[in-house]
Structures are given as C-alpha cells and as structure tokens.
Amino acid sequence: MLSSMVKEHQAKQAIKKEVQETKRKEACAAANELTQALVNHLNVGVAQAYLNQKKLDAEAKQLHTSATNFSKQTQQWVNLVDSFSSALKELGDVENWAKTIDADIRTITAALETVYKGSQEAASESQ
Template sequence: MIKEHNIKQNISKEMQEKRKNEAVVAAHQLTEATVEHLNARISYAYNNQKRIDVECKKLESKSANLIKNAEQWVDLVEQMNQTLKVFIIFLMNK
C-alpha cells in the first residue's frame, strides 16, 4: 500500500513537473509572440514617421519656394505700379 502510494505520488510529481514545463514553454512562446507583434507595430510606426518627416521637408521646401515666388510677384507688381504712375504723370504733363 505504501509502495502504491509512493508510485502514485511520483507519477503525480512527474505530471506536475510536466505541466510546469509546458506552462513555461507556453509563457515563453506568448512572450516571443507579443514581442514580435510589438516590434512589428513599432517598426510600422517608425517607418510612417520617417515618411511623414520626408513629406514635411518637401512641404517646407515648397513653402519656401512659394514665399520666394510671392515676394517676386509683389516686387514686380510694385515696379509695374510705379511705372504706371510715372507714365500717367508723363501723360498728364503733355
């Protein structure tokens, strides 16, 4: 009877150890899957941020060019305005 009890106890310990090992393996697999998932999402966000940064730089450059062109137009209109004033004064003095 004691022998039977010891055998059952050993079997129970072995089963418990097996379940413990299975739980450790499952926890490790879950951790790996979670890390891979997070890394994929972080990589996706990082790549999106890089694309956004590139687009921002392009937009900055285009905005600077637009400002430069607008200033040139303002100068041209101002010159034309001055020329028209001189021309009108010339016509009035004739």
C-alpha cells in the same frame, strides 16, 4: 503491507510530480511562446508606425522647402507688380506733364497768333 502501500503511494506521488513538472514546463514554454508572439505582433505595429513617422518627417521637410520657395517666388511677384505699378504711375505722371505742356504751348501759340494778327492789322493800318 503497510510498507508496500507507502512505497506504492510514494511511487504515485513521484509520477504525479513528474507529470506536474512536465505540465509546468509545457505551460512555461507556452507562456513564453505567447509572450514572444505578442511582442512580435506589437513590434510589427511599432515598426510600421516608425516607418510612417519617417515618411511624414520627410514629407514635412519637403513641404517646408516648397512653402519657403513659394514664399520667395510670391515675394518676387509682389516686387514685380509693385515695380510695374510704379512704372504705370510714372507713365501717368509723364502723360499728365505732356498734356500740361501741350496746353501751355497751345495757349502760347494762340497768344502769339493773336499778337501776330494784331501786329499785321497795325502794320496794314499804318500803311
């Protein structure tokens, strides 16, 4: 009777061990599946962040290129405006020079007319 109780106890123990081992394996498998699911979920986010970073890098390069081109174009515009401004100043200088010459010529003309009239009057008096 005691030996049958021991055998029965050992049989129950073996069954409990098998059930425990089965549950342990199921728990390990479930933990592995959970871990894999979490890693996959995180990988999706990381992959999306990586793709977004690549897009941002490409757009940053394009923006830098556009900014450089805009800077060059702006410098060309500034040079063109400076050139135009210089040309206007030169025109102003030429206009001023022309006015000065015109005033000098009028003065000379007036002086010559006065001298001519004076010489005409002197010639008519001497006759």
